[in-house]
Amino acid sequence: MLHAAAAVSCLAVLAVFLFLLRFAAPLFSTEGLAKVMQWRWEPFGGHFGILPMIVGTVCLSISAMVVAAPLSLGIACFVNGMGPKRLARPVLGVVQFMTSIPTVVYGFVAVFLLVPFIRSAFAHGSGFSWLAAALMLSLLILPTMVLVLHSQFSQVEPEVRLTAAALGLSKAQAFVHLVLPLSRRGLLASAILGFGRAVGDTLIPLMLAGNAVKPPESVLDSIRTLTAHIALVVATDSSSGAYHSLFACGMILFLTTVAVNAGLRWVAGGNGRA
Amino acid sequence: MRSFATIALTALSRIAPVLVVCAVAVLLGFLLINGLPAFSTQLFFGDTPVLAALTGRVPVFDGIWPACVGTVALVVLSCSISIPLGILSGICMNEFTPAFLKRPMVFATDLLAGIPSIVMGLFGFALILFLRSTLFPGAKTGLWLSAVCMAVLVLPYCINTTRTALEALPEELRLMGPSLGLTHEQSVFHILLPAAARSIMGGVILAIGRAAEDTAVILITGVVANAGLPRSILDKYEALPFKVYYIAAQFQNELELQQGFGTALTLLCLTTCLFLGAHRLRKTVERRWN
Numbered sequence: 001m002l003h004a005a006a007a008v009s010c011l012a013v014l015a016v017f018l019f020l021l022r023f024a025a026p027l028f029s030t031e032g033l034a035k036v037m038q039w040r041w042e043p044f045g046g047h048f049g050i051l052p053m054i055v056g057t058v059c060l061s062i063s064a065m066v067v068a069a070p071l072s073l074g075i076a077c078f079v080n081g082m083g084p085k086r087l088a089r090p091v092l093g094v095v096q097f098m099t100s101i102p103t104v105v106y107g108f109v110a111v112f113l114l115v116p117f118i119r120s121a122f123a124h125g126s127g128f129s130w131l132a133a134a135l136m137l138s139l140l141i142l143p144t145m146v147l148v149l150h151s152q153f154s155q156v157e158p159e160v161r162l163t164a165a166a167l168g169l170s171k172a173q174a175f176v177h178l179v180l181p182l183s184r185r186g187l188l189a190s191a192i193l194g195f196g197r198a199v200g201d202t203l204i205p206l207m208l209a210g211n212a213v214k215p216p217e218s219v220l221d222s223i224r225t226l227t228a229h230i231a232l233v234v235a236t237d238s239s240s241g242a243y244h245s246l247f248a249c250g251m252i253l254f255l256t257t258v259a260v261n262a263g264l265r266w267v268a269g270g271n272g273r274a
Numbered sequence: 275m276r277s278f279a280t281i282a283l284t285a286l287s288r289i290a291p292v293l294v295v296c297a298v299a300v301l302l303g304f305l306l307i308n309g310l311p312a313f314s315t316q317l318f319f320g321d322t323p324v325l326a327a328l329t330g331r332v333p334v335f336d337g338i339w340p341a342c343v344g345t346v347a348l349v350v351l352s353c354s355i356s357i358p359l360g361i362l363s364g365i366c367m368n369e370f371t372p373a374f375l376k377r378p379m380v381f382a383t384d385l386l387a388g389i390p391s392i393v394m395g396l397f398g399f400a401l402i403l404f405l406r407s408t409l410f411p412g413a414k415t416g417l418w419l420s421a422v423c424m425a426v427l428v429l430p431y432c433i434n435t436t437r438t439a440l441e442a443l444p445e446e447l448r449l450m451g452p453s454l455g456l457t458h459e460q461s462v463f464h465i466l467l468p469a470a471a472r473s474i475m476g477g478v479i480l481a482i483g484r485a486a487e488d489t490a491v492i493l494i495t496g497v498v499a500n501a502g503l504p505r506s507i508l509d510k511y512e513a514l515p516f517k518v519y520y521i522a523a524q525f526q527n528e529l530e531l532q533q534g535f536g537t538a539l540t541l542l543c544l545t546t547c548l549f550l551g552a553h554r555l556r557k558t559v560e561r562r563w564n
Contacts, residue, residue: 002370005362006379009433012426013382016389019400074283074290082287091291094298100480100549101298101542102487104515108538109301111522112308112531139297172280172287200390202490207522227392227490234399234494243403250396257388261381 020254024247036248041213043233048245054252055215056223060133060205061198063219067138068145068194073187075142076149080157080179082171092150098143107207110136115208124220128210131219137204145194152186153179188267196260200253202227226253302542308532309539317536318342333502338537340503344417344511347504348492349485351421352428356485357478359425360432364474367433368440369462380437387430391490398423398495415496418507423491428481435477439470472562476555483548487541489515499524514541 026032038049075095079088110132119127156179164174180187205211210222211232224232226249233242319327320336327334334340367379398419405413447469451461497516504511514537521534 002362002366005359006366006371008359009363009429010379010382012429013386016386016394016397016426019397019404020393023400023403070286071290071294074286074288075294077283077287078291082284083291087291091295094295096553097546097549098298100483100545102489102515102518102545104487104489104518105305105538105542106301108518108522108534109305113301113304139294142294170280172284176277176279176283196388200388200392202390202392202493203519207519227390230392230396231490231493234396246396247400250393253390253393257385257390257393261385261388264384265381 020247020250024251026244027248036245043242048242050245050249052213052215053224053226053229053249057199057225059216059223060130060137060225061195063134064137064141064198065195067134068142069191072142072145072149072190075146076153077175079150080153082175095143095146103140103201103203106136106140107203110208122220128208128222129220130209130216130223133205133209136208137198137201140201140204141194141197144197145190148190148193149186152183156182185267189264192260192263192267196257199256200227202231206231305535305539309535312532312536313539317533330503338517338533341512341514341517343503344513345486347417347511348420348424348513349482352424352485353482355425356429357432360429361436361474364433364436368437383430383433387434391427391488394423394427395491395494416508417496417504417511420492420495420497423495424485427488427491428485431481431484432478436474439473440466443469472555473559476552479548479552483545487515487545489519492516
């Protein structure tokens with residue numbers, strides 16, 4: 001029975017992969033690929049290009065990382081000795097609690113708080129923008145990144161604490177010269193995991209980014225990501241030509257997941273210290 | 275030795291916690307201020323008498339009761355597939371699988387855990403297209419499809435939590451079984467599993483929370499805005515997270531907006547309770563082994 005259960009679980013992974021592959025199959029030819037890899041998305045005109053969405057996904061996830069990475073580094077350092085001891089636990093508690101806040105709640109609150117703020121502060125467009133989505137997305141991926149960093153730092157920091165103190169280093173100097181260089185794997189792993197989460201999230205870009213199909217010119221412009229694109233097109237139920245491009249989006253997202261996992265494995269290397 | 279890097283990191287470690295804690299406080303405060311006034315039987319049942327609505331005799335039109343029932347149905351269905359399957363697979367992978375098979379299986383589980391939920395929804399959508407073109411031309415999206423996709427989505431969490439719980443057990447406990455002359459199976463089921471049960475429970479509760487809050491999967495596998503109570507697993511249904519999303523996108527008046535805030539707060543309470551439950555279980559486990 002145990003073996004049957006394990007077999008079913010593995011079959012589930014295979015099934016997901018095979019179904020995506022089966023429905024994305026028409027794309028694996030030069031003309032199929034050319035049909036999808038173009039800039040025009042006009043489902044009623046027979047143009048099913050998803051390049052704008054790829055650009056959208058890349059822009060949004062990288063900008064969310066740029067905001068979230070330094071913040072999570074700061075928090076992880078604060079929790080592991082750079083801040084006052086009695087504040088470390090509450091701050092870590094808040095971060096752990098953040099993992100349990102539903103994505104759709106983040107999106108909902110931002111629609112009525114952040115979006116109007118951006119609209120009035122910059123007086124440009126509707127406020128549903130790359131900026132709004134990037135800020136909320138960074139808040140969403142932050143706990144993942146902090147917790148990975150924290151598990152690394154909490155192993156490394158006690159090991160070097162005495163040495164650093166004996167050398168007369170301050171806490172900050174100990175982090176810069178000892179803990180961070182020793183935690184390279186953890187830093188990389190947290191970045192990769194955070195990036196994976198940012199690419200895969202649907203609700204934040206769907207609710208906040210405005211979903212216009214064109215490459216953005218400024219952070220106040222509206223963009224559409226691959227994930228939001230899938231949700232929008234399935235919901236509006238267009239022709240079967242559009243479906244093929246959907247599975248292209250799904251395939252790209254799946255391959256990103258594979259790359260993220262391979263990256264994590266590569267970072268972890270031989271010793272399991274990442 | 276005071277370089278730019280140390281000054282920057284010091285500043286960062288001061289600013290970042292304040293900034294993030296404030297951001298979360300503002301978001302939740304805004305939700306509480308707007309959501310608490312909406313919290314009443316009116317929010318859940320609209321103008322329908324409460325008892326009649328609870329027993330399902332009178333349909334509820336302007337409350338979130340059908341969405342609550344839909345979410346509970348979805349969670350119960352998907353978890354009754356994924357939890358037993360996940361725990362059994364986890365036990366099997368950790369205790370009864372030869373090493374050469376274990377590595378690809380762990381990789382597959384990690385891969386499944388990383389797949390974006392919208393891709394899981396797309397898998398469900400592909401399943402429907404496939405069923406339509408082969409066995410069941412009349413196949414439609416609905417509660418059953420969402421439950422299947424959601425089960426696949428939370429399956430890796432159940433597997434991983436079981437595996438890590440078993441791996442974290444102290445070495446003495448592993449030696450106890452053989453030293454008492456138990457077989458490996460007896461040792462696993464009578465010593466290791468009972469010892470790991472609490473941490474497995476903790477992980478399972480988090481998986482339930484995930485099934486309750488995920489929106490992307492159900493968005494494209496059968497949830498709708500107005501379906502009433504689901505009558506069978508083939509029906510369309512309503513769900514709390516979808517209600518929140520729908521109101522944010524399509525609200526028409528102040529009253530609906532109020533309902534949106536109330537729904538978001540309800541969902542947040544639900545996930546927070548699950549989170550706290552899991553947290554308590556974890557705490558007792560830590561105290562036991564350290």
